[in-house]
Amino acid sequence: MLDADFFRRWMTATAASVDREAERLTALDSPIGDADHGSNLQRGFTAVTAALEKEAPDTPGAVLILAGRQLISTVGGASGPLYGTLLRRTGKALGDAAEVDRAQLADALRAGVDAVMTLGGAAPGDKTMIDALVPGVDALGDSFGAARDAAEQGALATIPLQARKGRASYLGERSIGHQDPGATSSALLVAGLAEAAGE
Amino acid sequence: MSDEKLVGIVLVSHSAQVAVSVAELAKGLAGGAAAVPVAPAGGTEGGELGTSAELIAAAAASVDRGVGVAVLTDLGSAVLTVKALLAEGDELPAQTRLVDCPFLEGAVAAVVTAATGADLDGVAAAASEAYSYRKV
Numbered sequence: 001m002l003d004a005d006f007f008r009r010w011m012t013a014t015a016a017s018v019d020r021e022a023e024r025l026t027a028l029d030s031p032i033g034d035a036d037h038g039s040n041l042q043r044g045f046t047a048v049t050a051a052l053e054k055e056a057p058d059t060p061g062a063v064l065i066l067a068g069r070q071l072i073s074t075v076g077g078a079s080g081p082l083y084g085t086l087l088r089r090t091g092k093a094l095g096d097a098a099e100v101d102r103a104q105l106a107d108a109l110r111a112g113v114d115a116v117m118t119l120g121g122a123a124p125g126d127k128t129m130i131d132a133l134v135p136g137v138d139a140l141g142d143s144f145g146a147a148r149d150a151a152e153q154g155a156l157a158t159i160p161l162q163a164r165k166g167r168a169s170y171l172g173e174r175s176i177g178h179q180d181p182g183a184t185s186s187a188l189l190v191a192g193l194a195e196a197a198g199e
Numbered sequence: 200m201s202d203e204k205l206v207g208i209v210l211v212s213h214s215a216q217v218a219v220s221v222a223e224l225a226k227g228l229a230g231g232a233a234a235v236p237v238a239p240a241g242g243t244e245g246g247e248l249g250t251s252a253e254l255i256a257a258a259a260a261s262v263d264r265g266v267g268v269a270v271l272t273d274l275g276s277a278v279l280t281v282k283a284l285l286a287e288g289d290e291l292p293a294q295t296r297l298v299d300c301p302f303l304e305g306a307v308a309a310v311v312t313a314a315t316g317a318d319l320d321g322v323a324a325a326a327s328e329a330y331s332y333r334k335v
Contacts (some may be wrong), residue, residue: 086287
């Protein structure tokens with residue numbers, strides 16, 4: 001079973017990898033975006049870590065709702081409301097259970113991903129974070145490691161796609177050939193789950 | 200109309216200067232609209248380009264006279280941040296609406312219409328209609 005501690009480890013593991021990869025995320029965002037994805041997410045997850053240290057919520061849902069709130073408040077770019085909505089909706093779907101199992105987490109995350117698709121109007125294949133999140137959530141039924149690998153593959157699979165959402169969509173065909181930064185950071189988020197689980 | 204409560208207008212841009220300037224321009228062009236509560240919410244709290252949920256929520260609270268708040272945005276994360284705040288339920292005043300309209304033209308139309316004492320539906324409709332203004 002996964003308790004609040006597991007969810008805090010998930011958030012801190014993700015914050016650490018966003019920190020490590022911030023330059024790469026920003027580099028991916030410079031040919032097709034506005035070159036701030038890494039620094040924006042870094043600011044957001046730094047705030048998440050600080051908030052979790054200060055408040056230490058005691059249910060999985062409360063951890064994610066607090067984290068989502070921090071991201072919406074501090075990121076400054078589109079990834080703030082998108083990731084914030086993902087975590088908050090996932091947290092709300094988990095309710096106030098003290099512990100959840102992997103299948104419940106997968107269902108809740110699916111609700112979170114659906115909320116992101118509604119908010120951003122993106123579907124799979126649009127070259128967005130959805131392209132890593134959907135395969136990641138689909139594979140979560142098997143294991144955390146499988147989810148990490150599927151999300152990573154999903155991020156790589158955005159390279160040949162043409163962007164249809166966000167700033168990159170203004171570039172039309174010129175967006176082809178670049179890995180989507182949002183899908184890349186989403187793969188980090190899913191990898192954080194595997195890390196928290198020790199897989 | 201001195202005691203009349205007017206719809207509030209929030210202008211959300213990625214840039215603080217753009218939000219402030221559009222607010223000034225809209226009020227200036229609307230003449231006689233000095234009573235309309237208009238608040239800019241531009242850039243991040245750190246003064247950089249971007250969108251701030253806190254600045255937007257504060258701006259909306261500052262223009263709320265109890266009869267509705269129309270929020271007009273520029274692009275991308277401004278739209279998403281307002282939508283995410285609305286989805287939250289309690290972050291923005293009751294009767295806050297994200298209006299789909301061109302930013303500058305919509306702002307002028309919204310301020311002019313709000314000055315007449317129109318309700319939120321009327322202000323939102325006027326701003327949205329600005330999509331159909333042809334320039335040539």
